[in-house]
Amino acid sequence: MQTKRIMCIVKYDGSKFFGYQIQPKGRTVQQEIERALKKICKTEITTHAAGRTDSGVHALGQVFHFDSTLEMEASRYKMAFNSILPQDIYIMASKEVDSTWHARFHAISKEYHYRLSTNEYDPLTCDYIYYHRQRLNVEKMKEAMTYFLGRHDFTSFTANMESIDKQRTIYQSEIIVHDEGNYTFRFVGTGFMKYMVRIMVGTLIQVGLSKIYPEEIPLILAAKNRNFAGPTAKSEGLYLHSVEYEVK
Amino acid sequence: MQTKRIMCIVKYDGSKFFGYQIQPKGRTVQQEIERALKKICKTEITTHAAGRTDSGVHALGQVFHFDSTLEMEASRYKMAFNSILPQDIYIMASKEVDSTWHARFHAISKEYHYRLSTNEYDPLTCDYIYYHRQRLNVEKMKEAMTYFLGRHDFTSFTANMESIDKQRTIYQSEIIVHDEGNYTFRFVGTGFMKYMVRIMVGTLIQVGLSKIYPEEIPLILAAKNRNFAGPTAKSEGLYLHSVEYEVK
Numbered sequence: 001m002q003t004k005r006i007m008c009i010v011k012y013d014g015s016k017f018f019g020y021q022i023q024p025k026g027r028t029v030q031q032e033i034e035r036a037l038k039k040i041c042k043t044e045i046t047t048h049a050a051g052r053t054d055s056g057v058h059a060l061g062q063v064f065h066f067d068s069t070l071e072m073e074a075s076r077y078k079m080a081f082n083s084i085l086p087q088d089i090y091i092m093a094s095k096e097v098d099s100t101w102h103a104r105f106h107a108i109s110k111e112y113h114y115r116l117s118t119n120e121y122d123p124l125t126c127d128y129i130y131y132h133r134q135r136l137n138v139e140k141m142k143e144a145m146t147y148f149l150g151r152h153d154f155t156s157f158t159a160n161m162e163s164i165d166k167q168r169t170i171y172q173s174e175i176i177v178h179d180e181g182n183y184t185f186r187f188v189g190t191g192f193m194k195y196m197v198r199i200m201v202g203t204l205i206q207v208g209l210s211k212i213y214p215e216e217i218p219l220i221l222a223a224k225n226r227n228f229a230g231p232t233a234k235s236e237g238l239y240l241h242s243v244e245y246e247v248k
Numbered sequence: 249m250q251t252k253r254i255m256c257i258v259k260y261d262g263s264k265f266f267g268y269q270i271q272p273k274g275r276t277v278q279q280e281i282e283r284a285l286k287k288i289c290k291t292e293i294t295t296h297a298a299g300r301t302d303s304g305v306h307a308l309g310q311v312f313h314f315d316s317t318l319e320m321e322a323s324r325y326k327m328a329f330n331s332i333l334p335q336d337i338y339i340m341a342s343k344e345v346d347s348t349w350h351a352r353f354h355a356i357s358k359e360y361h362y363r364l365s366t367n368e369y370d371p372l373t374c375d376y377i378y379y380h381r382q383r384l385n386v387e388k389m390k391e392a393m394t395y396f397l398g399r400h401d402f403t404s405f406t407a408n409m410e411s412i413d414k415q416r417t418i419y420q421s422e423i424i425v426h427d428e429g430n431y432t433f434r435f436v437g438t439g440f441m442k443y444m445v446r447i448m449v450g451t452l453i454q455v456g457l458s459k460i461y462p463e464e465i466p467l468i469l470a471a472k473n474r475n476f477a478g479p480t481a482k483s484e485g486l487y488l489h490s491v492e493y494e495v496k
Contacts, residue, residue: 011370011371011372012371012372013371013372013374058372060372082369087371087374088371088374089371090369090370090371092368120340121330121338122259122338123259123260123261123335123336123337123338124259124260124261124306124308124376126261126335126336128372
């Protein structure tokens with residue numbers, strides 16, 4: 001039997017899960033995916049994702065891979081998964097990759113979006129947009145965002161206690177204004193540590209409220225101390241938008 | 249103590265409730281509203297809504313009223329409610345009305361919307377839009393919708409077993425095409441019986457699939473038999489958009 005390595009792109013509603021990674025306390029995305037995979041392949045198979053997402057965080061393009069000896073076209077896993085998975089998880093695509101390809105180790109960048117609205121609260125979208133009822137100064141937030149660009153030590157902007165090296169590179173950071181009071185904060189970078197996007201957004205909100213000056217961002221970075229940055233923004237606005245890989 | 253009659257406009261995420269009306273089996277919108285009202289007024293108060301909505305059905309502008317002897321500006325109920333209510337219910341407005349005004353009896357028309365998409369399934373909006381993966385002929389559905397306009401006996405289009413008079417008037421019925429494959433069916437009428445909008449939409453989908461001809465709608469109405477209409481469309485796409493009252 002020949003082993004194939006399969007990669008899948010998956011979209012999920014984070015508000016329905018205790019995060020991506022399997023854990024004892026509650027329902028997770030990985031648990032549902034591996035349960036479905038066991039039904040497809042009739043054997044336990046471990047999957048490897050590009051990264052974790054926390055409880056409440058959504059994904060539009062999370063990526064994972066696994067190995068299987070099943071004799072089935074790689075593209076057919078999409079339909080096989082979607083006929084089994086619960087309605088809050090959906091496989092966008094499945095394809096065969098090289099046996100050495102790895103969803104986490106070969107990712108070259110990730111894109112995260114954070115949706116925020118300063119308009120009147122909406123109970124139908126409150127799991128998908130963070131409602132913040134105070135007006136924000138967008139020009140100041142845009143100015144502050146430019147300071148995140150490039151390679152920096154993000155110790156002040158993470159709850160990560162594990163890694164020694166907290167240097168990360170941010171390639172793109174911008175605010176998209178959809179309409180009055182309706183914003184998406186967009187970040188593309190080599191990797192994002194625990195709570196990193198949410199602490200950057202929480203700090204940008206403080207800038208928008210004129211409680212932190214844009215020029216203070218470099219000082220907060222230099223402090224390498226979590227206490228200097230703003231609070232962690234709530235999970236509901238955050239989306240893992242996509243993961244980039246080198247094209248071979 | 250003077251009694252004031254207060255009317256409120258309320259928005260809620262129907263996917264989180266077992267319908268509007270209080271019932272023993274599960275959490276309902278009315279139950280949450282009356283629980284909050286008890287906290288505000290320190291006494292049990294019954295509320296009266298414009299109508300019920302079924303399990304899974306959303307409201308953008310449901311209306312209810314109640315009487316209270318509390319000495320508080322009517323407009324302040326909005327904030328009082330919203331500081332107590334759970335995140336899936338939100339009061340849009342509160343105001344004082346005449347002591348004879350009634351949310352159900354004085355409604356002159358209601359507007360319902362049904363959202364449907366024939367695009368690829370999205371796990372993040374599947375509680376708010378009905379995903380139907382087959383292409384639909386919009387021109388045929390538009391033609392069929394015109395037959396609902398006016399006063400008709402809607403026996404074929406309801407699961408209502410109670411009322412004797414099943415005549416209702418539909419003032420407006422149209423399909424709004426947001427973008428390719430993304431539709432809202434809009435109905436304005438004097439009143440809608442149990443499952444009436446969902447059976448009309450279920451029948452229109454059959455028209456869009458060319459399984460029922462538009463010209464068959466008058467025959468289905470004339471049959472006065474539920475078996476002649478199409479299936480009941482799923483609840484997740486349905487919204488009580490607004491309730492109209494006579495302006496005094």
